[in-house]
Amino acid sequence: MKSISKSKLKSKLLEFLRLVESEGEEIIVTDRGKPVVKISKYGDSPSTEDLFGQMRGKIKYFEDLTTPTTEEWGEL
Template sequence: MKTISKSKLKSQLLEFLRLVESEGEEIIVTDRGNPVVKISKYANSPPTDELFAKMRGKITYFEDLTTPITEEWGET
């Protein structure tokens, strides 16, 4: 991970963007020594179906989740 000042990034932005794109290098941009921005390669997130595929079929509902539970808490 590289660290670079805003002023240096401004003068060499295209070069640093190519570095991130080609090598996947992350760059931390600083302002007066304080980190302010992280530049990294964009990654597509997998679809929700794929994210929860391992859980499919492992969760069981025993009743309707939208049914009020006034019996347990009492009527107000």
């Protein structure tokens, strides 16, 4: 992971964006030595089916999930 100051990034932004895009390199942008921004390649989030598909049909509900829980938790 590379690190660069905001002032240096300003003059070479396109170069660094190409690096991130082509090689997937992450860049940390600093301001006075403190990290403020991370630039990384955009990745699609997995779908709900990808995340939980293998659990389909394996979960059992023992009560109605839409009923209020104020009795259990008390009203605020």
